[in-house]
Amino acid sequence: MTSHFTHLFSPLQIGPVEIPNRIAMMPMGVFSPRLLSPETVAYTKEGADYYIARAKGGTGLIITGLMPVVDNMGFCILSNPEGYVKDMKYLMDGVHETGSKVFVQLTSLTGRANHGLTGICPAPAPIQNVWDPTKIDRGMSKEEIKQYVENFAKGAKLVQEAGGDGVEIHAVHEGYLLDQFVISFFNRRTDEYGGSLENRLRIIKEIVEAIKAACGQDFPVSMRYSVKSYVKDFNRGAIPGEEFEEKGRDYEESLIVAKKMEEFGYDMLNCDNGSYDSWFWAHPPMYMPKACNLEDVMKVKEVVSIPVACAGRFDEPDLADRVIAEGKLDIMGMGRPLLADPEAPNKYVEGRLADVRPCIYCHQGCLGRIFQGKDISCAVNPACGREKSYALTPAETKKRILVIGGGIGGMEAARVAAIRGHEVHLFEKTDQLGGVFVAAATPDFKEDDRQLLAWYKKQMADLKVHVQLNTEITEAQTTNYDEIFVATGAVERRLNTPGFDGDHxxxxxxxxxxxxxxxxxxxxxxxxxxxxxxxxxxxxxxxxxxxxxxxxxxxxxxxxxxxxxxxxxxxxxxxxxxxxxxxxxxxxxxxxxxxxxxxxxxxxxxxxxxxxxxxxxxxxxxxxxxxxxxxxxSIGYTSDDALYKAIEADHVHLIGDAKKPTNVMDAIWAAYEEAMHA
The missing domain is CATH 3.50.50.60 (FAD/NAD(P)-binding domain)
Known part of the structure; x- marks a missing residue:
């Protein structure tokens, strides 16, 4: 088999550790009790399986979600050292069996970016809170700083004992605590940890020195690093192309900091952009350009010799392969795209790009669920975070299945049923598949929505779903099917406002x-x-x-x-x-x-x-x-469930907007969950 993207799939040294290719999974947090043990703060088997699935899918380096070194959020890597080392071996062994490597990300947490924990997570010095600017977060004492540095070293040693290949420090990035130390706009200290750049970098230097002393010089330490802050002011971020005065880290200082971190002993810089004041750079929505951080990150690569990774809507292997070949970057960082399709790297190397299920950068299944206190998952991949319990298995009894409606929910039900071995017939009353999602995908910033539509259409063809367009099913035509999925969608709400019946x-x-x-x-x-x-x-x-x-x-x-x-x-x-x-x-x-x-x-x-x-x-x-x-x-939708009411029975399933108009995630998840048991 011919290997595509040969530079992207070449090995790389990070310190003494060799990773098999240049794709790294960016830290995507796993915090719920089902996925992260409250007793040992190691990942449960289900939590570990989430990471192992990405390693099996061809990702060369797995960087786990942040793990606190201080107990400010109710859990900490130092809470149960023996239990942590013992339980983490399942994750380490599972990833290593694939040939991939694991770095554990260690964090000093949020500082002024804490949400509802004001006073518990200290900032470098007193400063307004991100989420509630009327609150002032307290500053750290020097004793606390010393303790944080020691805890980083102790945490890294536990990772090493558990079989981890390295650690990543979280972070001079995204406006977290260490980033607040480094940026003068946030760091108002007047002692040796504030003022000059040398002072503001002191804690960064002390952390890596302490880790190397504890774990040895050959244990790799990566730094999560935001090249540029894009901060206009407190709670104000700059959008791409906007002219503004940078209040955070600018290019000039950033390149100095990057070189300093290499001098301090960091073995890799894992780069993006942004701060909590400009959160959409670190977690770019669909409104951001593709590979939005790449140009800035390549500036860092020009001034350091250690490996440099880039993250941020970076899901184009041809672009990654080219810039790696040109020596402008070392590692393609992907977070959400690997949640959407854990097999994406394997599909890249096989040249099967059209088979990659795309991330649509909605944040609903990942960040949205994390901050609701739920398991991490993915809007377009309901099995994310439930890799074994939501795995699709062949149906014991092969059935004849009818899907009425070819929107996203209908196509997902058809896809899942076909994978399980059923004979699936899908009828769509219009001349194309996609339903209202076709309209939603039309703006120029919705290219991933359009790609998702194309992916679903290819699934229908590849799985040999019998699709018939321009056909509106009647009640009489619903007989002789073992299971029926009604995905008839919704209709727009109308207004009777005087003058709203005109052409404009x-x-x-x-x-x-x-x-x-x-x-x-x-x-x-x-x-x-x-x-x-x-x-x-x-x-x-x-x-x-x-x-x-x-x-x-x-x-x-x-x-x-x-x-x-x-x-x-x-x-x-x-x-x-x-x-x-x-x-x-x-x-x-x-x-x-x-x-x-x-x-x-x-x-x-x-x-x-x-x-x-x-x-x-x-x-x-x-x-x-x-x-x-x-x-x-644009005032919403009303469910079109008339046909369902006419044929309602135990074998008839109402899904998608026909049940309740919400969003893409709800439509896909409901369809998946119904069809996986049909």
Whole structure:
């Protein structure tokens, strides 16, 4: 078999450790009790299997999710040393059997980026909290700094005893505690750990020296490193291409820091960009460019001789192979793409790129679930984090299965049923597969959504699902099937607002798929995720856009990651989209949207009144007359479950938007879980 991407799949030395190829799994946290033992803080067998599956899939280096060296979050690597070493051997042995290597990421935690733990996770010096700027996080004492350094060394020694190949220090990256020490904008200390760059780097130097003293010079230590902060101010991040004054780490200082870390003894720099103030650089949503950090990371490679990795929407093996061949990078770092498809590296080397299930950079199954206290998983791969319990097995009895509706949920049900060996017939009433996801995937920043559609269509063909388009199934046609999956989708909600029956009023699906919005002034009715994405897309094209939202907040989508939320808010601000909340359109007439906003006396950030006078419980009506050459309505969907109700029975399964309009993750997961047992 011919090996594709020969440079990407060549070995690499990190210190004395050789990894078999240049693909590394970026740390994707596993914190839930099912995956991380509360007793030993080692990964349970299910948690280890999550990592082992990626090693079996061809990933050369597994870097586990962060493990605290201090007990500020209720668990710490030092809590049960004997138990940790004993239980981690299952993970180490499982990865090593594949030929891959394991680094464990050790962390000093969050500093000012702590969420709900103000005062527990100290910052370098007193400074405002990221999530609640009215709170001030306390500064660390020198005694605490010394203890943190010692704990890093002790934690690294445990990793070594457990069979780990190295550790990664978390992190001069993403605005975490160590990053706050290094950046003068955050570090207000006046002792030997603050002030000059040498002082601000002191703790970074002491950590690697302590680890090398404990574990030996031949034990590799990687540093997670953000090249540039992209911080405009506290809680404000810069978007790509924006001109701004860097308040965090700029290029000039970054290259000095990178060289210093090599001098200190670090064996690898695992690089990206950003801070919690600009979180969308470290966790790039679909609005960020592909390989968004690569140009910056290659600057680091020019000044150091140790291996350099790059992460951040980096899922193009041809690009990775080229820059590695040119000596501009050493390692392709992937996090979420390996959750979506743990076999991606094997498919790369075999040249089967069209078979790779793409990450759509939604953050719903990974970050979204982590911060809800749930197991890590993936929106497009329900078996992520449940590799054995959710494995698809051949059905004992082969059945004849009908899938009604060819949207994402319908195709997932058909895919799973076909893999299990059933005969699957899928009927779609339109002329193409994809359902409403076809419209959702049309903006230029949704290339991964379009790739997911292409992947599903290929699955239908490869698995020999009998697909028939332009066919609307009736109740009479649903007989003679052992199992039926009804995935008839949803219809858009409509408004009876006066004037909304005219040619210049469009609903979201039509606006996305078919109708070109030609006017200059556009009003978007509905500030949910779809409405905001349409507003951003139009504003980027030069339109003057106003969002009218009936509720008190926009982007109120369950599971939406703060990285996606914050970037969309920055984009709306950058492109000067006007947002009016607590407002409705009363009528649309002669190119004017007549809007009533209800002004309420909400407190400001200091929890004090925003207005000079009380407004009463009903608020104060405030009229607006907004120029609107076009109006786009995006107010959600209503389930189309009429056929299901007509044929409801034990062998009939209602899935996707036909059951409840939500998001791609819910549609895929429900379809998978129903079909895996059919």
């Amino acid at each position: 009023v469009t609903y979201a699906i039509e606006a996305l798929r078919e109708k070109e919005i030609t006017g200059t002034h556009v009003v978007i009715v509905g500030g949910g995720l779809t409405g905001c994405e349409i507003a951003y897309d139009l504003a980027k094209k030069g339109k003057k856009v106003t969002i009218i939202e009936a509720s008190e907040t926009i982007l109120n989508a369950f599971g939406l990651s703060a990285a996606n939320y914050n970037m969309m808010m920055e984009l709306l601000d950058y492109y000067q989209v006007t947002v009016i909340k607590n407002a409705v359109v009363d009528r649309y007439e002669a190119g004017i949207a007549y809007v009533t906003e209800t002004v309420k006396n909400y407190p400001n950030v200091a929890n004090r009144a925003q207005h000079m006078f009380a407004l009463g419980t009903q608020g104060l009506p405030k009229p607006h007359e907004i120029p609107a050459d076009d109006i786009v309505v």
